[in-house]
């Protein structure tokens with residue numbers, strides 16, 4: 001049972017909204033691409049965990065802290081006898097291990113995910129100790145991408161290759177697991193320790209006046225200037241999007257980028273580059289958000 005579902009992080013949503021509307025620096029673009037890829041990999045892994053039939057609790061995307069050290073657990077599975085800690089990597093292409101280092105085939109060194117796993121396990125164990133909970137931890141480094149190859153992989157049972165994923169789930173399903181109140185309590189305790197607002201953010205500085213206004217194609221980012229009937233169609237890539245959905249998406253982007261600003265019909269009108277008539281905007285806002293004030297002083301939250 002999923003006790004905590006995965007959602008896109010605020011950082012990822014902010015970067016996506018910015019990517020349409022400003023020229024991100026190369027390093028920011030790369031960072032955004034990595035975040036997105038990581039998230040997509042984790043979502044793929046969730047589908048494997050959904051196939052578990054044993055009694056278990058899944059807590060996704062946990063950000064925890066111990067003595068000012070933060071650590072993030074991609075997926076945490078509570079079963080009768082164990083706590084399973086999963087680190088998910090969506091690496092693609094050819095990599096190799098050499099002298100304890102993890103490298104791409106062209107020689108570029110990548111942070112060794114096994115070291116990250118060790119750190120997480122150690123901090124997590126100390127956290128459990130501080131709760132007075134003694135339950136063995138099993139750790140897994142999941143390589144989720146079917147296009148991933150690792151040469152000279154160390155014989156480490158924690159490493160799960162794409163070809164081993166099904167077997168791992170089958171093995172878990174073959175274990176007996178019956179949960180009791182203590183497992184529920186542990187899950188609640190962990191959920192209450194989860195840090196909602198990450199103290200880390202690599203989002204670049206931005207200002208309203210410097211951002212492009214308009215509706216942007218979700219596929220290629222081209223500005224969509226006119227719509228016909230109920231659909232926008234992108235001139236560049238022919239992706240179509242329902243106008244209602246496109247408008248709501250722009251409002252959500254505005255909210256994530258400027259969480260302290262008030263939203264009104266005029267604000268959204270300008271934000272969308274004047275594409276939607278104010279009447280349409282007002283209707284959508286009334287449908288989807290709660291209103292305070294009247295007439296021209298109406299604001300939506």
Ligand SMILES: [Zn+2]
Nearest residue numbers: 217220234237
């Ligand atoms: Zn497009």
